[in-house]
Amino acid sequence: ASKSDLGRPFTVAVEGNVGSGKTTFLQHFIKNNNVAVFAEPIDMWRNCNGYNLLELMYQDPKKWSFTFQSYVQLTMLRQHQKKVIQPVKLMERSLYSARYCFVEKLSRDGLMPSASVAVIDEWFKYITKYEDTTVDLIVYLRTSPEVAYERILTRNRSEERTVAFEYIKALHDIHEDWLYHKTLHKCVAPVLVLNANLDRSVIEGEYEKYEPHILNKIPLEAKT
Numbered sequence: 001a002s003k004s005d006l007g008r009p010f011t012v013a014v015e016g017n018v019g020s021g022k023t024t025f026l027q028h029f030i031k032n033n034n035v036a037v038f039a040e041p042i043d044m045w046r047n048c049n050g051y052n053l054l055e056l057m058y059q060d061p062k063k064w065s066f067t068f069q070s071y072v073q074l075t076m077l078r079q080h081q082k083k084v085i086q087p088v089k090l091m092e093r094s095l096y097s098a099r100y101c102f103v104e105k106l107s108r109d110g111l112m113p114s115a116s117v118a119v120i121d122e123w124f125k126y127i128t129k130y131e132d133t134t135v136d137l138i139v140y141l142r143t144s145p146e147v148a149y150e151r152i153l154t155r156n157r158s159e160e161r162t163v164a165f166e167y168i169k170a171l172h173d174i175h176e177d178w179l180y181h182k183t184l185h186k187c188v189a190p191v192l193v194l195n196a197n198l199d200r201s202v203i204e205g206e207y208e209k210y211e212p213h214i215l216n217k218i219p220l221e222a223k224t
């Protein structure tokens with residue numbers, strides 16, 4: 001099919017704290033021919049014209065968080081714009097978690113000046129107004145901060161070596177307010193909450209239980 005007549009796919013964003021198991025979740029769906037999977041463009045964040053912006057941000061957030069989050073917003077826009085032929089498009093995170101979780105957190109911590117937040121927000125409002133960045137379903141991989149932090153330590157990603165538990169706890173609370181209590185910002189899509197504390201060995205069962213909802217086979221209201 002040519003780009004012009006591709007209908008918009010059922011677009012799912014998988015959201016969750018650092019270490020909530022998003023990559024494992026994506027791997028379950030990569031095997032499905034009806035799903036186009038887009039992992040977080042972390043390799044772009046690690047190499048923007050030779051600069052590892054992710055590392056710079058973690059080393060000196062005051063100096064680099066605006067630079068990093070500006071590039072994140074651009075790379076996430078590209079992910080939203082990608083055309084697919086599959087009926088379902090599954091993205092890791094979104095423009096919304098970028099703005100509502102990570103920029104929010106940097107702003108609360110005073111690591112990103114309010115003038116910089118204002119510029120990010122102007123771009124966010126313009127992009128979401130004039131580009132089709134629709135998300136039809138958010139899958140919230142809900143973990144406890146302790147479980148997420150434990151996984152971060154185990155995964156041992158070099159840039160995350162300086163991440164403190166308090167950061168993960170705060171990011172957890174922001175995700176909870178956004179996607180569970182729905183008290184932070186307007187909710188951009190219906191939210192399917194999965195228990196992502198489950199161990200890797202049993203979590204496939206949790207994915208399969210809700211696969212019909214995730215693949216838009218049955219509406220969320222029918223969630224058992």
Ligand SMILES: Cc1cc2cn([C@H]3C[C@H](O)[C@@H](CO)O3)c(=O)nc2[nH]1
Nearest residue numbers: 018042072076093094097098102160
């Ligand atoms: C959309 C978005 C994703 C994202 C990830 N990150 C960080 C958290 C993790 O340590 C790493 C990979 O998700 O990047 C961030 O600081 N800001 C972000 N914004």
